[in-house]
Amino acid sequence: MQTISTTLDAYGAFSKRVNAPGNYSVRARVPKYLPITVPSVSIAPQGFAYLRLHFDVPGDLNGDGVINNADLLMVLFAFGSNSAEADLNNDGVVNNADLLIVLFNFGRSS
Numbered sequence: 001m002q003t004i005s006t007t008l009d010a011y012g013a014f015s016k017r018v019n020a021p022g023n024y025s026v027r028a029r030v031p032k033y034l035p036i037t038v039p040s041v042s043i044a045p046q047g048f049a050y051l052r053l054h055f056d057v058p059g060d061l062n063g064d065g066v067i068n069n070a071d072l073l074m075v076l077f078a079f080g081s082n083s084a085e086a087d088l089n090n091d092g093v094v095n096n097a098d099l100l101i102v103l104f105n106f107g108r109s110s
């Protein structure tokens with residue numbers, strides 16, 4: 001599978017020149033959420049595609065595509081601090097709310 005890296009704009013759009021226009025499987029990541037895969041994205045000869053991406057499974061703090069012990073440990077080690085890296089709900093503190101997000105989604109992968 002060919003991998004292309006690009007940056008989405010605020011509307012989730014990207015433009016990327018590809019070697020061959022056609023259908024691609026697009027895997028997208030944002031920090032702290034499980035990545036999502038969108039199959040059969042048609043990329044035009046000009047390299048444009050417009051996607052509506054919805055990231056709905058938070059908890060993947062280390063970005064490896066699975067929510068497991070590694071993510072849990074990141075929350076536990078940062079517990080009580082203001083570590084932005086482990087602050088899943090972005091409220092400025094790492095606490096029970098962040099822990100529950102990891103536990104609720106524990107074992108999920110994409």
Ligand SMILES: [Ca+2]
Nearest residue numbers: 060062064066
């Ligand atoms: Ca993870």
Ligand SMILES: [Ca+2]
Nearest residue numbers: 087089091093
């Ligand atoms: Ca928090």
